[in-house]
Amino acid sequence: xxxxxxxxxxxxxxxxxxxxxxxxxxxxxxxxxxxxxxxxxxxxxxxxxxxxxxxxxxxxxxxxxxxxxxxxxxxxxxxxxxxxxxxxxxxxxxxxxxxxxxxxxxxxxxxxxxxxxxxxxxxxxxxxxxxxxxxxxxxxxxxxxxxxxxxxxxxxxxxxxxxxxxxxxxxxxxxxxxxxxxxxxxxxxxxxxxxxxxxxxxxxxxxxxxxxxxxxxxxxxxxxxxxxxxxxxxxxxxxxxxxxxxxxxxxxxxxxxxxxxxxxxxxxxxxxxxxxxxxxxxxxxxxxxxxxxxxxxxxxxxxxxxxxxxxxxxxxxxxxxxxxxxxxxxxxxxxxxxxxxxxxxxxxxxxxxxxxxxxxxxxxxxxxxxxxxxxxxxxxxxxxxxxxxxxxxxxxxxxxxxxxxxxxxxxxxxxxxxxxxxxxxxxxxx
Numbered sequence: 077x078x079x080x081x082x083x084x085x086x087x088x089x090x091x092x093x094x095x096x097x098x099x100x101x102x103x104x105x106x107x108x109x110x111x112x113x114x115x116x117x118x119x120x121x122x123x124x125x126x127x128x129x130x131x132x133x134x135x136x137x138x139x140x141x142x143x144x145x146x147x148x149x150x151x152x153x154x155x156x157x158x159x160x161x162x163x164x165x166x167x168x169x170x171x172x173x174x175x176x177x178x179x180x181x182x183x184x185x186x187x188x189x190x191x192x193x194x195x196x197x198x199x200x201x202x203x204x205x206x207x208x209x210x211x212x213x214x215x216x217x218x219x220x221x222x223x224x225x226x227x228x229x230x231x232x233x234x235x236x237x238x239x240x241x242x243x244x245x246x247x248x249x250x251x252x253x254x255x256x257x258x259x260x261x262x263x264x265x266x267x268x269x270x271x272x273x274x275x276x277x278x279x280x281x282x283x284x285x286x287x288x289x290x291x292x293x294x295x296x297x298x299x300x301x302x303x304x305x306x307x308x309x310x311x312x313x314x315x316x317x318x319x320x321x322x323x324x325x326x327x328x329x330x331x332x333x334x335x336x337x338x339x340x341x342x343x344x345x346x347x348x349x350x351x352x353x354x355x356x357x358x359x360x361x362x363x364x365x366x367x368x369x370x371x372x373x374x375x376x377x378x379x380x381x382x383x384x385x386x387x388x389x390x391x392x393x394x395x396x397x398x399x400x401x402x403x404x405x406x407x408x409x410x411x412x413x414x415x416x417x418x419x420x421x422x423x424x425x426x427x428x429x430x431x432x433x434x435x436x437x438x439x440x441x442x443x444x445x446x447x448x449x450x451x452x453x454x455x456x457x458x459x460x461x462x463x464x465x466x467x468x469x470x471x472x473x474x475x476x477x478x479x480x481x482x483x484x485x486x487x488x489x490x491x492x493x494x495x496x497x498x499x500x501x502x503x504x505x506x
Contacts, residue, residue: 079262079265079266079297080143080262080263080265080266080274081265081266081270081272081274083139083142083143084143084274086135086139087136087139087140087143090132090133090135090136090139091108091110091129091132091133091136092110092111092112092133092136093108093109093110093111093117093133094108094109094110094133095107095108095109095121095126095129095130095133096109105120106120106121106123106126107119107120107121108120108121108129152233153224153229153232153233154247154250156247156248156249156250157232157235157245157247158229158232159176159177160174160176160177160197160198161174161175161176161177161247161248162174162245162246162247162248162250163245163246163248164187164188164191164197164200164236164243164244164245164246165242165243165244165245165246165254166186166187166242166243166351166409166412167242167254167409168253168254168255169183169186170183170246171183171186171187171188171191171243172187172188172191172197174197177197177198179191179195179196179197182195185411185412186411186412187412188200188241188243188351188353188357189353189357189358189405190203190353190356190357190358192357193357193358197245198226198228200236200243201228201229201231201232201236201245202228203289203354203356203357203401204231204236204238204243204287204289205227205228205230205231205286205287205289206230206231206268206285206286206287206288206289207289207290207291208227208230209291210291210292210293211271211293212267212268212269212270212271212293212295213268215267215271215273216264216267216268216285216286217230219267219273220233230286231245231286231287232245233286234259234282234283234284234286234287235252235257235282236287237257237258237259237282237284237287238284238287238288239259239284239296239303239345239347239348240345240347240351240352241347241350241351241352241353241409242254242351242409243351244257257282259282259283259284259303260298261282261283261298262283262284262295262296262297262298263283264283264285264295265285265295265296265297265306266295267285267295268285268288268293268294268295268296269293269294269295269306269308269340270293270295271293283296284296284303288305289401290307290401290422292307292308292309292424293307293308294306294307294308297342302344302345302348303344303345303348304342304343304344304345305342305343305344305345306337306338306340306341306342307340307341307342307424308340309340309341309424309429310429311483311484311485312428312429312485312486313424313425313429314336314340314341314424314483315427315428315429315481315483315485316393316423316424316425316426316427316428316429317334317341317422317423317424317426318334318335318336318341318481318483319393319427319477319478319481319491320334320393320395320420320423320426320427321333321334321343321423322477322480323389323392323393323474323477323495324389324420326467326469326473326474326477327389327392327466327467327469327499328385328465328466328467329385329386329389329420330382330416330417330419330420331419331420331421332344332346332419332420332421336481336482336483341424343421346418346419346421347406347418349409350406350407350408350409350415351406351407351408351409351412352404352405352406352407352418353404353405353406353407354400354401354402354403354404355368355371355400355403355404355405356399356400356401356404357404358371359371359400360400361400362400363398363399363400365387365446365447365450366450366453366454366457368383368403369383369384369450369454369456369457372417373456375405375414376414377460378416379405379414379416379417380456380457380460381460381461381463381464382416382417383417384457384460384461384464385464386398386403386417386420387447388447388461388464388466388502389420390426390447391443391444391446391447391498391502392444392495392498392499392502393423393426393427393495393498394426394427394430394431394434394443394498395423395425395426395427396425396426396430396443397422397423397424397425397426397430402421402422403417403418404417404418405417405418406418427491427495428485428486428487428491433486433487433490434487434490434491434494434495434498435494435498436490436493436494436497437497438497438498438501438502439501441498444498444501444502447502448505451505461505461506462506464506466499466502466503466506469496469499470496471492471493471496474491474492474495474496475492477492478491478492
């Protein structure tokens with residue numbers, strides 16, 4: 077499916093108006109009638125150009141119809157939604173009911189973990205609303221005429237719908253169903269990603285953009301029914317994301333696969349059939365290794381081991397940006413059961429994005445030292461870590477990842493050897 081930007085570009089290349097025929101003295105002539113800047117034009121069309129012109133005009137009308145059809149459902153912030161009165165839904169099932177923001181009923185097996193742990197609707201919305209530090213986020217709110225007294229209420233203009241789960245907010249007395257509101261439209265993709273504005277906006281529309289977190293400019297594009305997240309960045313950030321994705325697969329870390337596309341990085345939605353729960357829902361801003369390990373260990377030893385593997389990966393690639401919103405859990409949408417740790421994603425501030433030169437001596441690296449210090453002080457973590465299986469990785473296999481990325485970054489030739497040294501040191505901790 078073409079993006080709005082692509083459709084508009086094609087539209088601008090196509091002729092306006094219509095083709096009419098007129099018979100004069102028994103002879104048929106064809107005229108191209110159109111209005112431009114308030115003036116009416118009628119030009120004779122050579123006979124051999126008539127069919128081509130008609131096809132172009134027909135295509136223009138098809139595009140205009142497509143743009144109108146993708147304008148989505150108009151959404152306004154109802155008084156009930158504005159007062160935080162209604163239900164947080166899991167699909168079509170109410171799992172937490174609120175009156176003026178106060179929790180009055182909850183299904184703890186199926187409700188979002190942020191509500192289970194805090195009983196706060198505000199916290200639930202804060203974890204699924206676009207970051208207003210982004211320039212394009214502010215453009216989105218302006219063109220959609222969104223005015224709220226608190227930023228987190230912006231999510232309510234899309235009923236707090238996200239592509240990462242089946243949760244949403246249903247205002248009191250609303251008769252809407254989940255299927256009626258299911259996100260399908262990427263009308264706001266070009267605005268969210270590039271800041272482009274077009275004439276086909278109306279009021280606020282149902283869109284995944286209003287519940288997309290993070291400080292980098294990004295946008296969701298629907299391609300044949302699959303949501304893809306595109307994200308901007310400089311060469312070092314894009315390189316680091318692409319490298320991390322491939323190296324994680326080499327290391328055996330479950331990961332989201334990233335691609336380079338049109339100057340951006342992109343990845344498919346990793347939680348299309350499950351509910352993704354950022355660990356911030358339970359841990360808030362506490363990113364301490366010991367605290368998070370204890371939290372995961374309380375769920376299961378397997379999930380704790382998955383966390384240790386991901387943390388070891390972060391140590392190897394110098395991922396200093398593992399925070400509690402890009403670390404989380406996958407839950408069964410129907411039962412609420414925790415399935416696993418979510419796959420690795422969001423590594424664009426790792427590797428050379430924050431360091432022009434990686435430390436080739438990992439034993440002297442302070443970042444790896446934080447992870448090593450944690451292992452040395454927690455016997456359960458040390459025991460589980462020793463149960464992990466780290467594959468043999470060669471310099472050549474890492475170098476092939478570096479060479480496959482079509483971007484130039486500082487000291488590119490030293491990356492493979494530095495990563496190998498860091499990997500071998502972390503592996504030796506077993």
